[in-house]
Amino acid sequence: MFDTQTARRRTTAFAFSALSVAMLLSTPAGAVEQGGTITPMGVTDFGAGMLPPSSPYGTFGIRSTYYSASSLRDGSGREIPNDFHLDVETVALAYFYMTDLQLFGARLGFGGVLPLMNISGRLNVPTPGGPLELSGDDFGLGDAQIMPLLLAWDTPPNLFITAGLQIQMPTGSYSTSNAFNTGVNHWTFTPVIGATYISDTGFEISTQANLNFNTTNTDTNYRSGIEYKQEFAVGQHIDAWTLGVGGYAYQQISDDKGPGAGDGNRARVFAAGPAISYFKPGLPLVTLHAYKEFGAENRAEGYNVALRLAMSF
16 A cells, blocks of 8 residues: 555645746747746646644755757647747746644645746847847746745545635846846736646546736736646656656636737647656655647747755754
8 A cells, every 4th residue: 555644744835836927028828927827837746735744943955957948839839830939947946834823724835936037038029111020038037936825735544625725926136128138027926726636546637736926017008818827747656756747727707908919929838748747755755747839829839847955854
C-alpha cells in the first residue's frame, strides 16, 4: 500500500513561483497587454493540492524556469509570418509558512515569491512604411507575489485540498519605450484552488485552477481581461519517485479594454509534457517538467521547462 503519510509531507513550496512573461507590444497576436500571460504558467505539477507542512521556520524554495517561443498565432490559431523569437529565464526565491492554526477546518499560512528575470527577444511589426524590427532585453527584479492567505485541508487518507489568494505587485521594471519588460505595471489579484488525490497504489491526479483579475496599466490606460488557468499532473509514485505527465490550459474569458484592444484580444494556449519528482523525508523536494505548448490563439506558442527545489525547516 502506498504511504499517504509520506505524501502528506510532500511540499509544493513553489506553488505560485514566477514566470511573469511580459512578452510583446500590441500586435494582432497580442492578447492581454504585451501579449503574455500576466502571472506564471507551468508552476505546479505533482502535489498541486498540497501545501508545506507546519514547521518552526517555514519552507524555502527556489525555482528555475526557461521559456522559449518562435511562433506567433492569430485569433484563429494560424501562424503569423514574423521574425519573432522570445527567451525568458527566471530564478525565483519563495518562502512559505504554514501554522497549526485552523480556519474553516484548514491549516492557515502565508507566503511570498521574489523573481529575478532575464528576458530578450525580437519582433517585426507591420507599418505603412514596411516592417519595423523591434528587439530588446531586460534583466532585473520581476513582479513579486505575496500570498496573505493560504488554506490547506488534509483529508486523509487520500485527498488534499488547498485554497488561497495571490497578489502580484508591480515591482518589475517597466517602460512604454521598451519592447520587452520584466514587469507589467499593474496589480493582479488571483484566487487559487488546488486538489490532489493519491490512491492506495500510489496513482496521483493533481490540479490547480485560478483566475487573474487585473487592474489598469496607468501608463497606457490598458486593462487586460480576466484570465483562467488550470494546471494538472497525472502520475505514479514509485518509492521516492513520481513519474507521469503534466501541463496546463489557459483561456482569457473577458475582453481587454483600452487603446489597441481591437475585438478584445482574447487568448488561449494549452501545454503538455513529461513530469518527474523526487521526495524522501529529510531531503529537498525536487521536481522537473518540460512542456510543449499547442493550440495557441492571439499569443506566442513555445516551450516551458521548470526545475524546482524546496525544503521545510
